[in-house]
Amino acid sequence: MLEIQQIPVLSDNYVYLIHSLERGQTAVVDPAVAAPVLDAAKRLGWRITHILNTHHHPDHVGGNLEIKAETGCRVIGPRGEGDAIPGVDERVGEGDTVTLGAASAAVIEVPGHTRGHVAYWFAADRALFCGDTLFALGCGRLFEGSAEQMWASLSKLKALPAEARVYCAHEYTQANGRFALSVEPNNPLLVARMRRVDSQRAQGRPTVPSTLGDELATNPFLRPDSPEIQRTVGVSGPDPAAVFGAVRARKDGFRG
Numbered sequence: 192m193l194e195i196q197q198i199p200v201l202s203d204n205y206v207y208l209i210h211s212l213e214r215g216q217t218a219v220v221d222p223a224v225a226a227p228v229l230d231a232a233k234r235l236g237w238r239i240t241h242i243l244n245t246h247h248h249p250d251h252v253g254g255n256l257e258i259k260a261e262t263g264c265r266v267i268g269p270r271g272e273g274d275a276i277p278g279v280d281e282r283v284g285e286g287d288t289v290t291l292g293a294a295s296a297a298v299i300e301v302p303g304h305t306r307g308h309v310a311y312w313f314a315a316d317r318a319l320f321c322g323d324t325l326f327a328l329g330c331g332r333l334f335e336g337s338a339e340q341m342w343a344s345l346s347k348l349k350a351l352p353a354e355a356r357v358y359c360a361h362e363y364t365q366a367n368g369r370f371a372l373s374v375e376p377n378n379p380l381l382v383a384r385m386r387r388v389d390s391q392r393a394q395g396r397p398t399v400p401s402t403l404g405d406e407l408a409t410n411p412f413l414r415p416d417s418p419e420i421q422r423t424v425g426v427s428g429p430d431p432a433a434v435f436g437a438v439r440a441r442k443d444g445f446r447g
C-alpha cells in the first residue's frame with residue numbers, strides 16, 4: 192500500500208511523494224525544486240529515500256542535488272538520458288523494476304518528449320507516474336522524438352488498466368481541454384469532463400490525477416480512431432501515428 196502526496200510547485204508543476212507504509216521508504220517523483228518537497232516530507236514525518244526522475248528537463252530534476260545532499264537518498268533516472276540527470280546513482284530502462292518498501296514499479300520507456308523518457312508504473316497500486324508523456328487531456332511536446340515514437344510510447348500506456356490513476360507532472364488540463372474541444376467538439380464525455388475541470392479550477396483544485404479510462408474517452412492524443420478527430424485534422428486511413436502526429440502539430444500551433 193502506498194500513500195501519495197501531491198505538491199504543487201513553480202507555476203504548474205506537480206511533484207509527488209510516494210510513501211510505502213510497510214518499510215517507511217519514501218520516493219520523490221521529479222523534484223523540480225527542493226525546499227517545498229523537503230518541507231512536505233518533514234511535515235508528514237516521511238524520510239526521503241529515493242528520487243525517481245522521468246526525464247532530464249530542469250523542471251523535473253532541479254531539486255535533485257539539494258534533496259540528495261540533505262537526505263542521502265538514491266537517485267534513479269532513465270538510462271537513455273546519459274549524464275543529464277543530476278546526481279544519478281542508478282539508470283533504469285524498459286523491463287526494470289524499482290522497489291520502494293514492499294511496493295514496486297515497472298519501468299516503461301516512453302521516448303518522444305525526450306529521447307530517454309521513462310514512466311513508473313506501480314501496478315498493485317494502479318498508479319502511473321508518466322512525467323511529461325501523457326497529460327490530463329494532453330500529451331508532451333515532441334522535443335527529442337518523432338510522432339511515430341510518441342505514438343508507440345502512448346500505446347504502451349493505453350494498454351494499462353483503465354482504472355490506472357495518471358499522475359502527470361503538470362496542471363495543463365484546462366488549456367489542453369480547450370484544444371481537445373476544438374478537435375472533437377461533439378464528444379459528450381469530453382464536454383462533461385471540461386465542465387468538471389472548469390469548476391475544479393475555479394475552486395483552485397487540482398484536476399490531476401485523472402484515470403486512464405477518462406483519458407481514453409476524452410484525450411484527443413489517445414483517440415486517433417475518432418472519425419470526428421480524423422475529419423478535423425484532415426487525416427484518415429489505417430495509420431494511427433499519422434493521425435496522432437497531425438493532432439500534435441495542430442496543438443503546437445493552437446492559440447486557444
Ligand code: ZN
Binds near residue numbers: 246248251304323
Ligand atoms: Zn519536460
Ligand code: FE
Binds near residue numbers: 251
Ligand atoms: Fe515538465
